């Protein structure tokens with residue numbers, strides 16, 4: 001009988017997420033040439049230079065995630081563009097894996113991160129991923145590439161093979177402790 005892989009959920013840190021992309025929502029940098037501004041009313045700074053890949057147009061999507069299952073058996077990647085996810089109404093669990101030399105998910109790099117409101121992730125092109133929520137549906141802001149979205153919609157609604165994304169089955173994995181923080185008794 002095939003054993004189910006167990007995956008712990010990690011807190012999100014820049015270093016821990018570095019193999020997969022970039023953590024968003026880090027503290028305001030202390031300069032060093034990063035474009036930033038601060039006054040008594042506001043702070044703003046450059047958090048990430050988003051890259052859609054050659055010839056791509058950046059696109060903002062509003063995305064609802066509502067899959068609460070602690071188990072997953074497929075992953076998705078985008079070949080050309082980075083993809084950023086910023087949860088707005090709750091936290092999400094972002095599962096990621098690097099691509100192996102042959103482009104398949106390198107399951108030795110499989111990892112899960114709790115992405116809190118006020119945080120976000122930007123995945124590098126080729127980063128395999130899936131998303132879970134611990135409780136109610138969570139609305140997220142997503143930054144991606146127009147053509148990748150159109151290609152993915154076509155693939156998901158017809159039998160046409162995706163050109164800018166890949167979705168593959170993997171052995172079943174189970175997220176450990178998939179509990180919404182709000183449900184954790186103090």
Ligand SMILES: NC(=O)N[C@@H](O)C(=O)O
Pocket residue numbers: 061063076083129130131142144149152
């Ligand atoms: N819109 C879109 O690309 N969604 C997927 O990548 C996903 O992981 O939700």
